[in-house]
Structure formats: structure tokens, C-alpha cells
Amino acid sequence: MYGEFSIKEWLTTTNHKRVGILYIVTAVFFLIVAGSFGMLMRTQLATPNENFLNPFTYGQIVTLHGLLMILWVLTPLGAGLANYIVPLQIGAKDLAFPRLNATSYWTYLFSGLLLVGTVFLPGGGANTGWTLYAPLNTIQFSPQSGATLAALALALFAVSVTMSSINFITTIVKHRAKGITWTRLPVFTWSILMTMALALFAFPPLASGLLLLTTDRILGTVFFSSTQGGSILWEELFWFFGHPEVYIVVFPALGIIAEVFMTFAKKQLFAKKIFIIEFAAVTFLSLGVWMHHMFTTGVDYNTLQVFSFTTLAISVPFEGLVLGLVLTLYKGHIKLTAPMLYCLAAIFTVTLGGVTGVLQAFPVLDYAFNGSYWIVGHFHYVMAGTTLFALIAGLYYWWPKMTKRKYNETFAKITFAFSFIGFNVLYFPYFFLVDMPRRISTYTASTGWASLNFDSTVGAFVFGPAILLTLLNLILSYRKNDACESNPWEAKEMEWTGNYSGLTPEPQNVDITNAERIVTGSQSVPEKSEIPNNGDLI
Amino acid sequence: MKEDVQTEENKSSFVPLIIAAGVAVLLLGLAIYIPLIVAGLVIITAALFKLFKDGASEKYAERKQIEEEKYPLESVSKEKLGLWIFLASEILIFGSLITAYLYVRISSGSWPVATQTHNVILGMTNTIILLTSSLTMILGLYSIRLGNVKGLKICLGSTFALGLAFLGIKLGIEWPALISSGFTINSGLPASSYFVLTGLHAVHVAVGLVAVGYLMFRASMGGFTSSKHVAVENIGLYWHFVDIVWMFLFPLFYLI
Amino acid sequence: MSQPIPPSAIDWNNLFNLAASIAIIATAIVMAAMVYFVIKYRQKKGHTKFIQKIGPSKSRARDALIFAAISIILLLSLTIASYRLTPNARFPPPVSESLVVKVTAYQWAFRFDYPNGVNTTGICYVPANKSIIFNVTSIDVMHGFGLTDFRVKIEAIPGRYNVIGITTPSLDGNSELNYTIRCYEYCGVGHMDMAASLFVLDPTAFNTWLNNQTTINATAAGG
């Protein structure tokens, strides 16, 4: 149904639907790579004094697992769905700058390949954890050229994301079809707008930090090897990016959950305007909380207290978002399909991940949590739970739109059950491992961590295969040659009204009256266009 | 099914793939094997050449007008908006680098006196050169708005020459003098921060020169008219931004 | 062997239990509501219409504000509760009343320097019932100096001295108490082995040990 498969078309494409699918396929590839790294780590930690991986290999795998999962899997998977869906939701023909979009994709792909390639270099890749803390990341303590390449790959990824954010913000601001006013903008598009706005602010400081790091490593500057710059300078630049990045990953997930809830509860989002306001509040506040990652660095306590307050402040609108989603179900007509189940699971994990995060917002409590498996549990609940579940829900939900195929519902529900149970068996024990340091490659039996770690590994061996089967379900449905109807969910959002699936171009004179869900604002007055429309950036 | 493919055929291009591959080769060269840098630069140049050719022939120009919602940026073209978003990210890049510079400078306690390390006269000359290039750039836009293509060509030519002069003074006179006096990039934080910040700025000037070169090429093909000159305006915005960055780097390194 | 829980850990546990109970109750309410909605409002035949909204918008704004107000009150009260703990961790008793130990972290061990010049590696002896101030630094990469039994942790950063204080518990009949110090910041391939033992001794035993060490050091220096 994609016509005759032609490699040239896929290599040269600038069409948002094709680029979106390329993004999704690539992100799934990196998900499998990073997921297998995770399985290796769990295998190594299953029993005390294990020698399955040596400490250096383990350190590299920890680093790659973190970097790949956060940056090369979760962020682009959301961007891939956005690529396909956002132009349809706003009635645009394509993104504002199609060739820039293709460039984003290819730089993303090559940056990921460079990063994964570092393990094959003599001397190996970065062995620093995904935070690449200075001065462990300097040439003195990581002399291998793989660490330089990893930093450069990360910088290339930052460039790719910046290009995407330029593209998406411009598209959403300038290419909304007649009638898609701001009040009617679909929630998923709102979430992508916020995501991209955050990315615009978060990634440049990371790129600057990486520039300093690479000049340190290649040209011999001394920003991170001297004590005047050093650890704290890196942490400032890194976490100014690092904390908004968490929200960059979570926002598309919230948008997907909102869309799925609205479709399968057959109900408008609870208090959409308040929801959007809370969204904007989280976006703004998330740029001012990063120093809660630095509670134990010994910086001035009053400064930390300020960031403790902002962190607590951000939890209020965020909690509002979750409540808004839950209240959307109230008095709806709920149909428990697989995407719905994944979204409900995501609400569970985001609540648990959120409240554990609030506990960490108190510096005093954080003294015990910092650097321990509690933290690992917390952010896996937010990322591996909420974001991955919601993105899978998004894939399932938009699969008929993207491929004209419907996955097997029963199979999907079974794999959901296994992945949810496996997930909790995998990550819940981490909340009891408050004294186990992160990123240790092995531990002794006398520590008493063995049984919880073994449970966790059992969970990993349920969770990992369940996610693979979840993806297999989609691939199997794609191979089966029976087309489903173009709007099997009877969804009311813009992207479903065109009745065009797959790669078929959408109609241009979008009729928004069919999209019941977005009709909440007042009708706008038509205006004549005066904007010269010259195609690409230059 | 076949018609899907045809409608998008006119937009498809190998350029994005080739640029990304070229950058990847360049980065491999930086990290592992220096000669690959040259290969990367060759690939990128080839791709850019194709991009400029397409741009000059307006292969991808879109003419169809679709009615769209405009609030809140009614009078701003999407190209200009995209460029301003890009400039915002550039502000954040240079801003965080300046933050890093101030950080290491303040936490160092002692710092060499600026006027003893750097040549203020050369720095001031360079500042005035950049300011003048900004003037010629805006006069170019002014000319083409009135339909004066010859004026545009003269202005672009002067901008290009002034940009080259800036780089010539910086890389040809200042840096060799600094390096021969022992102020090398690996000689400590003052030199590290000076060379990284002004070096990145010089890279931006060089990119600007390539872009101005493209404008000159396109202007010589008669690619701009009084109603069609988005590229002149956008590249001008970028050029002035590079100018603004220097307005801060000059006092930070040469005066304070 | 039952070791007494250090006072700072008891305070921490109380705060944690309070905060965690609130967190668990909040999670339980949200989850209960969600499950209840899913069961109660499941789709039945004839449910085909898309519901635009339920009730006037004003009441929804009011609900949102009420939820926000409740959570702000809860969070503020927890913050105030957390202040009570703050001094233990960050503002230890004055140096004059405390034993100051300089901790130097390096790949991959901790070295402890006592005020009288004695130093040990991998083992730290401290007297019972006393305030101890650790002055933590590193000489190579970042490390974490974590005493989870006391619920305190501070990073060891090259070029900086970070201060963390604990109060040792009384021995309660034990001859000595043994706690583990671990590195909580990834510091290279030896990270998992980077630990030290903290021995809490009877004050007289501690002084005897310290004086013995001085003699040994002096002999070593003299010979």
C-alpha cells in the first residue's frame, strides 16, 4: 500500500508522512538496541559477584543505554508521530520546511549510528554514564577516542533536534488551516508545540557544553579539566538541558494520552483551556528547576531551597494535567482497547513516578535518594513507563491511519498485560534499593540486595520480550493484506476526517466541521493572505 | 497508489541525506582520523552547491496560496519566523558560552589584563569593519526593495569584502601574534575561552560569507526583484546577529 | 546484630514516612478514581455520540483551583516539616564541638585525615555520641560520599570542599558500630568497589586508637 517500494524514494523523501515513518522505524531500531543493552545490564545484576560483563563493558553499556533511550528513542519516537500527525491535525500540506525536516531526520540517524559505532572502536566508547560528568569525561580520565565521538554524536543530535523545533514551531504557528484557531488547536499538537519550544531552549546549552568538551578533548582547552571550570560548570550546562529534556520526553506522551482518552471515552478533554494553561505553566517552570539535580553538590543551601520550591511548584500544574486526563474519563463511554489500556497504565506510572519525584524535591530527603537505585526507579517509571507506554499507545492508535491495517486486539491485550506486569516487577523493587548506588556493575552478597535484584531481572525478562511482541503485533498486521476502514475508532479529531490513510496526500481544503472535537471556539473571520510563501528557509 | 508518488516527486532531494552523511564523516574525522575531515568538507560543499543551485533556480518555490490562520504573527513570513527561531537558539548557544566564560573567569580569581594580552586597536578596527559590513548589508536590502539590483550587487560585494577583511585581521594577524607570544589554546583558561568563543564567532562569519556568496551568485543570475528577496532579508538578519555577538565579545575580551 | 539507628536517620524516616503516606494516599485516590470511571462508564450499546462537555465551564475552573490549592497546602506543610531536618545535614554543630575529618576521594577509595595528622584509607574511626564534620573533596574525578545509614550524602568534587555533618549514635551496649560509606557518583571502572567502613567506637577506645596511630606515624617518620 506504499506503492512499489523504492529505496530512492525513501532516501530522497521530504514528505512529512514518509519522514515520520522513517523516524518511527529508526527509533524502534534504537529501542531494540538500547533495550538489549538494558537486558544485558539486568543479566549482569541478577546475582551477586557476577562476571558476565567486565566493569568497563558494563560502564559503556550503562552510558549507551541511557543516552540512546532518552535521546535517540523516546524523543524521536514522539517526533516521528508528530511528523505524521501534526500537519494533519492542523490541516497543513506539509511541515513548513520539508527539506529541513529531512535533514533533521538524516542527522538524527547518523548521530545515532555514530554513537552506537563507538563500542566497536578500539578502546571503546564513553564510560561515564549518560550525564557525562566532568572531569570523568575529559581526555585524562577517558582517553579513548570513542568518548570524543560520543560527545560529537550528541552534539549532532542536538543540531537535529534544534532543526526540528524550528520546523515544528513555524509549522504550528504559520500553517494552521482556516478555522484552526489557537483555542481549537488539538491537544496533541499543543503538546508538540510545548515540546519543541522546550527543546529550543534546552538543547543549545547542551551543544555549548559539548563544544567546550570536544575542544577540551581535541584542542587541549581546559574548561572541564581545570578546577575553576570543572564539574560544576558541566553540571550547570548539562542539567539546564537535562531537566527540560525530561519534559520534552513526557509532553508528547501526555498529548497522546489525551487524544486516546478522548477517542475511547468519546468525550471532550476535561477543561481543555485549563489543561493548556497548566501545560504552559509546566513548560515555563521546567526551565527553572534543573538545580534539583545538584542538591548534593555542596552549592549554597539557599540556592538549593529556591530550586526545591520551583520543583514543588511545577508539581502542582503537572498534577493538574494528570487529574485533567483522569477526569476526562468521568461520565464518558469508555471502550477498553489496547491503546486505552496502555494509556491507563501510563497514568498509573506517571502518578507513581510523579509522587516519587516530589519526594526527591526536598533536599533533605534527596540526600538519601541521590545517586541510588531509588532515582533509577523514579525516572524509569516516568520514562520507560509513562513515555514508552504512551508512545506505544500512540503507535497502536494511529497505526490504522498510517498503514490502513488494524493490529490483532487480543494479542495486543495479552502483550499489554505482560509488559505492564513485567514493568512493575522490573522497576518497583528499585524503590527499596535506596542504599544501592547507581551504575555499579556488581555487588557482594553481604549487601542484601540480591533478592530484589533477582526479582527485577525476572521482570526485565518479561518486560523486554513483551515489548518486542507488542511491536511484532504491528509488523504482523502490516504483512497481512487486509485493509481496515480508514477511521476504525470513529475518532473525531482532524487527522481522521480526511479518510486518507497511508501515504496518500491529504486534501487541502480541510473541512473542520466534521471534526466535532475541535469545535469549541468561536468561528473566525476569514482574512486574505498577504504572506509571501517561498518554500524553504532560503 | 502511483499518483501518491508522483505528487511528491518534485520535492524529493538527495541533499538532506548527503549533508547529514557529510557531517557524520566530518565528525568521524574530528574524533578518529583527521583526513576524514577533508572528505566530510568535500561532501558538504558538494551538497551545498546543489542546494544553492536549486535555491537560485527556485526549484522548490511554492506558489500556491492556502488560506491559513495567522494570529499572532500576521505580518511575518514563515521563512523569517523560522530564521528568528534559529537566531533564538543561537542566542542561547553564545549566551551559555559567555556564561561559561564568565564562570571560569570569576572563579579563577586572577585573570590577565585584557589590554596587555590583546591588541585593542586591531579589535576596534575589526568591530568597525563588522559594523560597516552590517551597514552595507542593510543598504543591500534597502536597494532591492526599491528594485535596484545593481545597488544590491555592490552592497553584497562590499559586505563580502568586509567580512573577509574581518577574518583576515583575526586569523591572519591577531591569532599568529597571540600564538607566537605563548597565548596558545592549551595554555590555560584565558586562552581557552578566547580562542573557543572568538573561534566559534569566526566560524559564524565564515558561514555568513558562504551565504553572502550565495546571494551574490543568485543576484548575478537576476534572482532578486523588488517583490522577491526573502533570502536577502533572512541572510541579512543572520549577518546582523553575528555582528551583535561581536558587540559583546569585543568588550569582554579586549576591554574588560 | 541490631545496630542503633542514627538520630538523623530517625528524623529522615519520620519525614519520609509522612511524605510517602501522603504520596501513597494521593496515588491511591487517583488510581481508584480512574479504575472506578473505567468500570462505571464503560461503553454500552447506543453510546455513539461524542460528548462535548459536562456541566458549566466555571465549575471546572473551580475544581482545578481547588485541586491546586490542596496540593499547594500539602507541599508547603511538607516543606516546613523538612526544615526541621535541615540543620542536621547541612549546618552541623560548630567545629569546636565536633571532630573534623577531611575526606579525600580518589579512584577508587576514600582517605580520612584526622586533625592531628593521622590518616587512614578505607576505614574511618569516629567516637560515639559526637558530632562529626566531614570535609569532602576529590583529587581526580567526581565521587559521591554517601552514608546511607545516616541518610546523608555529598559529592566529592575536585577543587571544592563540601561539608556534611553527622551525629554518631551511642553504642547501646555494642562494643562498636559499623556503617558503610559508598561512592554514589559514577567514577569509572572501579565504582562498584569504592566503599569504606565507618566504625563508631567508644570515645576512650577512639582516643587510644588515635594516640596509637600518632606513635606509629611518628615512628615511621623517625625510622
Added chain:
Amino acid sequence: MPGIKLYIGIWLGLVIATVMEVVVRSLPGGASLIVLVISLIASAKAVVIALYYQHLRYDGIRLSALPIAAVIGIVFLAVSAAMTITMGM
């Protein structure tokens, strides 16, 4: 759009401001005062270039929100970074 005279006038002003920066540097006076004056002049130059050469003045306040937001972000970063500096250790 402004005329050619305004552009040249602004250029003259910017050049004079640049010379003034260099002159202020050699004046007697407190170091912090000099730093303050020079940074004020530099910021003023930047604002003038943005307003006239980048014609933000004619594109409206809404577009200016972008660079202003970026500058605010950097101020956030710079202020918090300043708070983590411990001198003389």
C-alpha cells in the same frame, strides 16, 4: 521602512559608541564602574542593531518575544551559575 540617511546615521552612532568603549577603558575610575559603563554601551549597541538593522522595530513586539525569551533563558542560566561559584577555595 526607514531611509538611507537613518541607516548611515545609526552606523555613525555605533562607530562612535565603539570608540567610546575604548576611551572609557582608559579613563581613571573604579573597575566595576568601567565594566558597568562598557556593558551598558555594548548592550545598547546590540539593541540598536536588533531594532533597526534587523528591523525588529518594524516587525512588531510579537516577533521580538523570541529573542527576548532567549535572553531571559540565558539570564536564568547565568544567575544560577553565578550562585554556584565559590571563590578562593
